[in-house]
Amino acid sequence: MKTGRGLAAIGSALLGMAALLVAPSATAAPATAESPDPNLTVKSVTLGRSTVLVSGLNRVAVGVTVKASYKSGTETPLNVFxxxxxxxxxxxxxIAGELKRTGGTLNDGTWTGTVDVPSTANGTFKVYGVLPGYMLPGDMTTETPVDGPSIAVTGVHLPKLAVQVIPRVVPFGSAYQVKAVIYDxxxxxxxxxxxxxxxVNDxxxxxxxxxxxxxxxxxxLITTFPAAAADxxxxxxxxGRYFDTIARFFFPLRPGIVAATPSKTSVPVSTLVPVNGSVAGAPYRCPVLLQRLHGRTAWRLANQSTVRQSGRFTVVAQPPNLGNNSYRVYFPTCDRFQAGYSRTFAIQGTR
Structure with missing residues (x-):
């Protein structure tokens, strides 16, 4: 378990959204496995409602009650997942975040709070864990397993995000824009x-x-980012307070910019010639394909390798013919990097 500072809360209730409907119920369940934190014993988790209807970008606060023992001697909130x-x-x-102790003692207490349910939950959710402390997003956490109660959520008029990066493929060294559209x-x-x-980014x-x-x-909403943000x-x-109502995460697309240079430009036929090059942006472990020209238009695979962590690569040519043998390095689309070719270069085969 890791603990850290509390999350900064941003209110998510939006005026003008549709009304909500709830049905009363309460269920409870004990912990089913030994806690990763030996100080914590979860006795039960109870929800104030078993069903909820929520529309648009509203969030419905559903009560959450935990009966537990926390024997560390230090007052701490509990988080329910x-x-x-x-x-x-x-x-x-x-997440029902940072429930406060509202009754009893640390050794035998009651912690209460809410989970703010959005329409994007649409479906059934079950309590599976409890974690003491203040959550820091991005932490690796180990929750105390709980076979907890469920809540059935009916979401209507769910929000949807459309995201466009302008330009679609962002050149290295160039600023860009993100156009976000949210709609019903x-x-x-x-x-x-x-x-x-x-x-935002990073x-x-x-x-x-x-x-x-x-x-x-x-x-x-259109937002302009500096060039460095594209990486x-x-x-x-x-x-929301402890989790997003809806979100899109992405890396902007990058062009495939390939450079390649043979270590020698004239060698006896069938001699092995290292061809060294680089791919802009250093797309580590992505493939690079050395191609040789057959006839006037047919490019065929001659050798292949992968991009090193430095962004560089080495492929090996072996010119089979007397005279000029034309080559290029092809970088196929890999992750967010688009396909690209190096300039054509020649290796002369001699006797």
């Missing part, structure tokens, strides 16, 4: 109000909260 067990909503996990997936139309989005995608900017009433994780997020 949910995972999807059914349904087809885009959200896969939920049921109608295909915007919600008609300005909505807060985080369009650590802000996984670790910290940023101040959101607002879309226009058509749900559109880090980019994301568009509708933030």
């Amino acid at each position: 949910f995972k999807r067990t059914g349904g087809v909503g885009p959200l896969q996990h939920m 997936s049921a109608t295909g139309k915007p919600y008609g109000v300005r909505l807060p989005l985080q369009v 650590n802000l995608c996984v670790e910290y909260d940023a101040i959101p900017r607002y879309t226009d009433t058509a749900g559109v 880090s994780l980019n994301c568009v997020r509708v933030r």
Whole structure:
């Protein structure tokens, strides 16, 4: 288990969204496995509701109660983790974060709080773990396993994100833009109000909260990034308190820029000739293919290798014919790097 500082909370309730409907119920279940934290024993987890209907970008606060013993002697909040067990909503996990002790003692206490359920949960979620402490996003955490209660979520008018990078393939050294559009997936139309989005990169995608900017009433927000940002994780997020309502994570596409130079340009026929080169952006372990020209237009595979961590590579040519043998290095599309060719070069075969 790791603990850290608390999350900065950003409110996610949005005015003008559709109403919600709930059905009362409560279920509880004991822990089913020994806690990774020997100080923590979970006795039960109870939810205030077993079903909820939520629309648009609303979130419904559902009560969560944990009865537990935490024998460390230090006051600490508890975090309750949910995972999807059914349904087809885009959200896969939920968190009831930093529940406070509201009754009893640390050795025999009651911790209470809420999980803010969004429409994107649409489906069934089950409590599977409890973790003491203050969560730091990006930490590797080990929860105490719990065979907990479930909640059935009916989401309607779910939000959907469309993300466009401009230009689609970002040149090295160039600034670029991210166009984000959020709309009602049921109608295909915007919600008609300005909505807060985080369009950020690098650590802000996984670790910290940023101040959101607002879309226009058509749900559109265009953000300009400097050139260096294209080499880090980019994301568009509708933030909740402890997890995103909806998000898109991506690396901008990069061109395949290949350079290749033979170590010798004239050798006896069938001599092995190292061809050294590089691929811009250093796409580690991506393939590079040495091709030799047959006839006027047919390029055939002659040798292949992979890009080293430095971005460089070496392939080996073996000119079979007297006179000029034409070669090029082909880099096929790999991850976010697009296909590209080196300039054609010749190795002369001699007797």
